[in-house]
Amino acid sequence: QVQLVESGGGLVQAGGSLRLSCAASGRTLTAYAMGWFRQAPGKEREFVSVTTWSRGSLYYAYAADSVKGRFTISRDNANTVTLQMNSLKSEDTAVYYCAVDRQITLATMTSPGQYEYWGQGTQVTVSS
Numbered sequence: 022q023v024q025l026v027e028s029g030g031g032l033v034q035a036g037g038s039l040r041l042s043c044a045a046s047g048r049t050l051t052a053y054a055m056g057w058f059r060q061a062p063g064k065e066r067e068f069v070s071v072t073t074w075s076r077g078s079l080y081y082a083y084a085a086d087s088v089k090g091r092f093t094i095s096r097d098n099a100n101t102v103t104l105q106m107n108s109l110k111s112e113d114t115a116v117y118y119c120a121v122d123r124q125i126t127l128a129t130m131t132s133p134g135q136y137e138y139w140g141q142g143t144q145v146t147v148s149s
Contacts, residue, residue: 023047023138025119029103030143037147038107043119043140045100054125055102057094058133059115059145066118067129070094070104083130088113111149116142 028043040065043055070084072094093105100123102119120136129135 023050023075023121025138027117027119027140027143030117030145031149032146032148034108035109035111035147035149037109038105039109041104041106041117041119041143041145043102044106044137045119045121050099050121053099054121054130054136055096055120056077056125056130056136057102058118058120058136059113060118061067061112061115064103064115066133067134069117071125071130072096072102073125075118081127082128085131106145109145109147110145113145114147115145117145118142 024046027043029141033039054071054073057069058066059069060066068085069088072082091108095103119140121138123135
């Protein structure tokens with residue numbers, strides 16, 4: 022069983038920055054994908070960014086078009102992923118979730134249903 026704990030959410034003004042972190046425990050996540058999704062009130066959960074990690078090498082990182090150039094995902098080690106969010110907009114307001122799975126491919130990485138483990142979420146609120 023894998024437990025995920027997110028941290029770093031909060032309230033920020035538009036144009037500001039936040040850094041989210043996700044720490045995993047219960048298993049060493051070598052070769053697992055670790056990603057971020059978000060869900061705004063009344064909307065479906067949507068993909069934000071994902072990275073895989075294998076034996077210390079960044080395998081690939083991918084971000085949704087809506088956050089490219091503003092958000093950067095990084096994998097500090099097998100069990101920790103961070104999301105640096107810059108130039109935040111009001112439309113970035115959502116609960117952000119960390120998600121993990123071993124079987125993610127380029128074809129499936131944006132689908133929430135493909136991820137087995139989820140964190141409890143952290144609120145990000147961007148005021149305009």
